[in-house]
Every structure is written in C-alpha cells, then in structure tokens.
Amino acid sequence: MTHAGIPDSDFTFDPASKGHLVSQCGAVRLDPGGAGVAVFHPPTLGDTNFRPLDAPRKGFTLVFPLRAAPDAPGRFQVLLGEKKRGLGQGLINGFGGKIEPGETSEECAIRELAEEAHLHATSISFVGRLNFNLPSADPNRLLDVHVFVAWQFTGSPVETPEMRPFWVDADQVPFSAMWPDDTIWLPYLLSYLAGVYSSDQAPGTTPQALAADGPHLLLLAHFDMPDQATVAAYRLHLAFGGGAARGDTLWAALSQ
Numbered sequence: 379m380t381h382a383g384i385p386d387s388d389f390t391f392d393p394a395s396k397g398h399l400v401s402q403c404g405a406v407r408l409d410p411g412g413a414g415v416a417v418f419h420p421p422t423l424g425d426t427n428f429r430p431l432d433a434p435r436k437g438f439t440l441v442f443p444l445r446a447a448p449d450a451p452g453r454f455q456v457l458l459g460e461k462k463r464g465l466g467q468g469l470i471n472g473f474g475g476k477i478e479p480g481e482t483s484e485e486c487a488i489r490e491l492a493e494e495a496h497l498h499a500t501s502i503s504f505v506g507r508l509n510f511n512l513p514s515a516d517p518n519r520l521l522d523v524h525v526f527v528a529w530q531f532t533g534s535p536v537e538t539p540e541m542r543p544f545w546v547d548a549d550q551v552p553f554s555a556m557w558p559d560d561t562i563w564l565p566y567l568l569s570y571l572a573g574v575y576s577s578d579q580a581p582g583t584t585p586q587a588l589a590a591d592g593p594h595l596l597l598l599a600h601f602d603m604p605d606q607a608t609v610a611a612y613r614l615h616l617a618f619g620g621g622a623a624r625g626d627t628l629w630a631a632l633s634q
C-alpha cells in the first residue's frame with residue numbers, strides 16, 4: 379500500500395506469525411504547502427523525548443466502522459468523518475472521545491459512535507493503543523487512545539454537530555487531511571484488514587481473524603507531538619495479541 383510521502387511498505391499480513399512483527403521509530407510533519415506528508419529520517423531511539431510510561435494518562439477511544447465495498451467483492455470501506463468541533467477540528471478521523479468514569483473503552487467507543495454518527499455498533503474489535511504527548515491538548519497528561527474497528531452495526535451514518543461522516547474505499551483514505559500520525563500507523567491497520575477481508579470476510583460477519591480472544595494485530599505506539607501538525611518522534615510496534623494480551627503487560631513489554 380502506497381501513500382503520499384510514505385515509502386512502500388513491505389509489511390504483509392501473515393496470520394500464522396506470532397509475536398513481534400515490526401518496530402520502527404521516526405518523525406513526520408504535515409507539509410505546510412498542503413502537498414501531503416513529509417517523512418523525516420528517523421532519529422535513534424535514544425534521541426527521543428518520551429514521557430515515562432507511568433505519566434498520567436487521559437483515556438480516549440477511536441473507532442473505525444468497516445463494511446464490504448458494495449461494488450468490489452473482497453474489498454472494504456471505512457467510515458470516516460470530518461471533525462466539526464473540539465480536538466482535531468477540521469481534520470478527517472474515525473469516531474470517538476473521552477472515556478467517562480466507570481466506562482470501559484469498548485463502551486465508550488460504542489457510545490461515541492452512536493453520539494457522533496448515530497451508528498450503533500454490535501461487534502467491535504480492539505486493535506491498538508496509541509499514546510500521544512500533545513501539550514497543546516493537555517500539558518500534564520498523555521492522551522491514551524484505544525483504537526477499535528466496528529464490524530457490525532445498525533442504522534446509517536448521520537451528520538451530527540460533531541462529525542460529518544462518509545464512507546471511503548480503504549485505498550482512498552485521505553491521509554493529507556488527517557492527523558499526521560495517522561500516516562504512520564493507519565496504513566498497517568488497513569493492510570492487515572485488507573488481508574482479513576480478502577481471506578475470510580463474508581458481509582455482515584466478524585472475521586475469524588479478529589475474534590474476541592483470538593490473536594490478531596495490535597498496534598502499540600507513542601507519539602511526541604509538539605503541535606498538532608508535527609510528530610517530532612514516534613515509536614511504533616506491531617504485534618499479535620488479543621484477549622488478555624491487550625492489557626498492560628504486553629503494552630509495557632513492547633514499549634521498552
């Protein structure tokens with residue numbers, strides 16, 4: 379999968395592989411000329427300026443509804459939205475928001491999708507966790523974003539005061555209009571999902587490859603963002619996990 383400014387990835391999805399797939403670090407910045415995304419050569423891990431893992435975190439969710447492409451068997455589409463207010467206003471993104479006290483991240487993802495697009499998810503899968511050091515959003519805490527995909531839902535997307543939703547083919551995702559970190563991690567998720575869709579996805583079913591407790595792709599990443607257009611440094615890990623593996627043990631082990 380190729381995207382503006384991003385070198386061809388040799389990432390392939392191999393359901394038989396277990397454990398650690400990819401670790402990389404680097405930096406990325408939105409091109410102020412609007413021509414897309416510029417990728418810097420990676421600093422070494424030692425150059426990065428990450429906050430310690432035990433820094434206080436504020437929990438958020440981010441969920442991407444998926445559907446089989448109506449006119450292209452074996453391909454899929456993603457529901458994205460233009461954020462109309464708040465953090466990330468004007469950017470294209472998935473749906474989500476702050477995890478409320480007493481709420482699990484799944485419950486939050488389902489609630490936010492309903493609030494922001496009037497879509498009621500009945501099957502979602504946890505696919506990763508992204509930490510952002512984004513002082514412009516919160517100077518004292520890391521944003522700890524739990525990422526999901528939604529396979530089944532009722533209703534049709536509706537524009538709300540928060541989001542203007544639209545379906546897009548998975549290979550037409552508008553990265554240059556999204557958060558700069560999306561260019562780094564989202565192509566891996568889309569590549570993985572493309573493998574899932576072409577192998578065992580029947581319309582309206584949850585792929586075996588993302589069954590609740592089965593091993594599936596997990597994205598774990600830290601992003602250092604001095605402003606909302608710049609990733610000064612990042613670390614990204616792809617692993618196979620699922621079930622209990624989504625917890626802090628795997629997170630801590632992979633984040634060293």
Ligand SMILES: Nc1[nH]c(=O)nc2c1ncn2[C@H]1C[C@H](O)[C@@H](COP(=O)(O)OP(=O)(O)OP(=O)(O)O)O1
Nearest residue numbers: 438439440464465466473474475476523557559560
């Ligand atoms: N760097 C980043 N890259 C990304 O892809 N998504 C990000 C991001 N930083 C934040 N997000 C997502 C997480 C979450 O879905 C959304 C921010 O949530 P909001 O602030 O809109 O939360 P709420 O909907 O709870 O807010 P309000 O209802 O306005 O109080 O942006």
